[in-house]
Amino acid sequence: MAADIMREGQLGDFLKIGLMKFLVSKVFKGDIQAMEDLTYGKRREFLKKYSLPKELPVVSFHTEADISPASVTTLFRVADQIPICKGQLGLPLSAAMAACAQHLQVRYGTKSDGLVTRCDAEVPGSIVVRPNLKLDHAWMVLPLVEDDPSKPNASQVCEALLMLLVEAGQNKLETVGYVG
Numbered sequence: 001m002a003a004d005i006m007r008e009g010q011l012g013d014f015l016k017i018g019l020m021k022f023l024v025s026k027v028f029k030g031d032i033q034a035m036e037d038l039t040y041g042k043r044r045e046f047l048k049k050y051s052l053p054k055e056l057p058v059v060s061f062h063t064e065a066d067i068s069p070a071s072v073t074t075l076f077r078v079a080d081q082i083p084i085c086k087g088q089l090g091l092p093l094s095a096a097m098a099a100c101a102q103h104l105q106v107r108y109g110t111k112s113d114g115l116v117t118r119c120d121a122e123v124p125g126s127i128v129v130r131p132n133l134k135l136d137h138a139w140m141v142l143p144l145v146e147d148d149p150s151k152p153n154a155s156q157v158c159e160a161l162l163m164l165l166v167e168a169g170q171n172k173l174e175t176v177g178y179v180g
Contacts, residue, residue, distance in 0.1 A: 040120055055176065057168035059129060059161055062121030065101035065114040066134035097136035113137040127168055129161065
């Protein structure tokens, strides 16, 4: 999505000027120029220039946004930490992610979480976790308005991914004969 936002004559001309500058600078406290670093080309260039050490385990986790009509009705809540909000603010974030996912599906013919296509989310040589769940890009960090025990719990998924990473690191250390 970053490449489409930054590309002139595409989403970039409309979104970058207003909405994206607002979101990146005010909500996320970032710099719009950093969006360029998130483009596919820049990420590949970085990994080519700075290859990851083989002894460093990497886990790639990616999901797919729900682009069904029901996804538009899901609201996320944003906590008080966002300075422009007083109290909690309900945002149709899943609807925005669904719209972005539909854009990426049409443009590139591939599934995404609304910001990153599934194939682009995999770091070469990493342990890849591909859950067959409809979860958008923001799911991991922004809680749902209501807890639903039938849906995945983001903190438990994070914990499981960290455990996988630690186990992979321990296995690599044992493979090279490291005694700690």
